Amino acid sequence: MKSLTITSIIAAAALLTACDEGDNTDLRKGKPTVNSGSYNLHLSNKLRYDALKPGADAEAGRARFGVAADLVNGDDSGALFTGASQVFQGEVTSNGRTCFSCHRGADEDFGLPPPPLSASIPADDPIFTGINADAQGDPDASNNLENHGLFKYRFGRFNPARTQDDPFRTSFAWRKSPTLVNAAFNHGFLNDGRSRVMFETARGAVFSHTQDSDDRFDDLFSNKDGADIEAFVFSILSDPVLAALRDPNDPMHDTLASDPYYTVELSTKAQKRGRKVFDENCFVCHDTPNVFNNRSNVEALGAGDRPENFPAFAPSTGRTFNIGVSERNKHNLRFTQDLGGGNFAPIVIPLAKENGERVDYVIDMDIGLAGTTARVEDLGRFKVPQLRNLAKNGPYFHDNSADTIEEVVDYFLSSDYKNSHDGSKHPIKMSAKERADLIEFLKVL
């Protein structure tokens, strides 16, 4: 008995990790990068992506993801994470959800259909029957899922080093299930970019959405699972030629990297004018060529002696912004703690300002990346999403608060944006004609 335990300890000891990654390239050479919030000191605007793990098998990842070979229908035969877990200290049972449950295949661009979800998903689907995994009895959860396509996420739910009543474990937000098309080009994952790599993202999703407990079961989600799922997800592209962006050795890489609009086919004058409007107003943040997310990222170690699964210490790997969507809270979402019986309590979370001052923040909006970094400056900050295939990616924003591209553009022209933390630094103005042209351009991305 003892030897078995020791063996497992030794085998798992290799997973002990502690490290960081980074390079020190400024976004704008010559100007200091004034640090703010979680922005890593090593943000780079180089076009750079980590390679897939050696031996990663996209086809095995597809099976683990839970989508059939047709990429349209679900297939959970190889996708449930169940069984005896030493870390969990017991048997993990699945509620039947798989990755496919919330990323519903090619017909939905590996996202969810527009709400109401019951219009296109049967009532006995695990996305509904398994709701308690993420909702945990919250009375708002069913409505927010059905009518807004939003799930309840507790940022620090699986952090064993904090007590159950720690605000970093009790705080939560209502977030969409993003489409996975072109996720290969993300710098940071999930809506707020808090997840550094796909491995963390997929494992966290399995923990969060497939069972009700707050206990981890890391040993049921293997390194191979993570590598295979990453390989599969990163193979989901809106245009195969975009794969060259990830591979500096691809003959098309330099072309795509140097011509931001190389793969964007524009046929009308309005679309071409719209591209100019985009270039002048939007590209400053949506600056990854041909996919249009934000390219700021952390460069990996160059010495070649860093284990591949070494995480950085800090959660953020990309640049995030607060453009006021959280403050607007269009769906009037609740952020207080459900005590049961119709009783709710405010959640107060301690955050650090740059000067070290502690701010006890009473949560009544989606606090964005701050729930992960504990920094005031990260309140309401979210990742810059990629824009290819945009017409099929709605509803938009982290809370699905814009149904159409028109609504998105109008948001960036609104006072909500103009008065936001980062919108005020980059106000956007355009004429009605420019607005119309921009919309035409965005629709063909």
Added chain:
Amino acid sequence: MLRSTSRRTSSSIALLAALLVATTATSADAKKKDSDGPWLKGDIEKGQLSMPLHRGGAVPFELMVAATPDNCGGSMHLDIKWDEDDNEVKVKLKGKNALEAFPSVDRTVGVNFEPNQFWPDIEDYDNGRYQLWLFSAGGPLLTFYYSGETLDLLGSELDFDLPPAGSIPVAFPTLYGFATPFFQPDGNNDVDFEWTFDYDKSIRGDRADLAHMYVTFPPPNLCLVNPFRLDLSTLRPYISPPVPAAEARPWSDYLRSGLLFDITIETPEYVTEPPRTVAVGTYSGSTAIGGGIPKGWTMDIDAAFMSIAPPIREWGGANECSDYWGGVHTKGINFCQAQ
């Protein structure tokens, strides 16, 4: 939305105003040229890092953070400029009422000192001297050997020419670092220290024949660690002998990995030959966490190692000025017996 309360400000209205500034940016904010946190410009080849160092910013297990003058109210700031073409890295350390000259260190076993055969150190000493350590937060895996019979830690691959017979090898990630020359503050406790070293060879400032050492936190016995719950595991510091200068790494390796800094109070004579470092620190900081580590907060090493958030916590020693010791990282759990 901003119904915040602050423990440290007397007026909630003042806090409200401050938070409003933080969440609704102003043009003044956008024009701000410096910040309370660290900043960086340039790139790997040529650049600059500017970083305030704070007591308690990064406190490894079993490190004592010494009290500093002015009721711990002094300040310390680090600037580093590098230029690969000139093969030069310039370090500037400035402090105001920050450090006491020739300090004494007085520790007590079981209170703020725990002897450790893998980190040679002495309990008490006078006439201390200061050294700034520059650590890379991302080192290679180092193989450690554990007794096949007792499961006790025997040492690392740097301590043995060959693996001990019957031992169990386990690899752990490391930090690695080197140090500036020794320095002292002036009679006003002010620090104005500069040092330049070669970009292509990060060699110790006090010993031109030596470069970096490796540091990590292995369990002293394999039964005392749960790889998935480092917060429940017993982990103790390990420091390797320094490698020869010929094996020095270029500064670019340190930049790529993220940096950890600590100003230590070294003994008047080396404790070992070749020399390592003591476990007595003062001001520290890190670029390994986005945004650095704010004053009064500390890197949450458990969180960092387990890859969970948030990576910072309020530092337990922030509200008093006395020698601080985080203690041995243990919960006393024997995971072999537990099952």
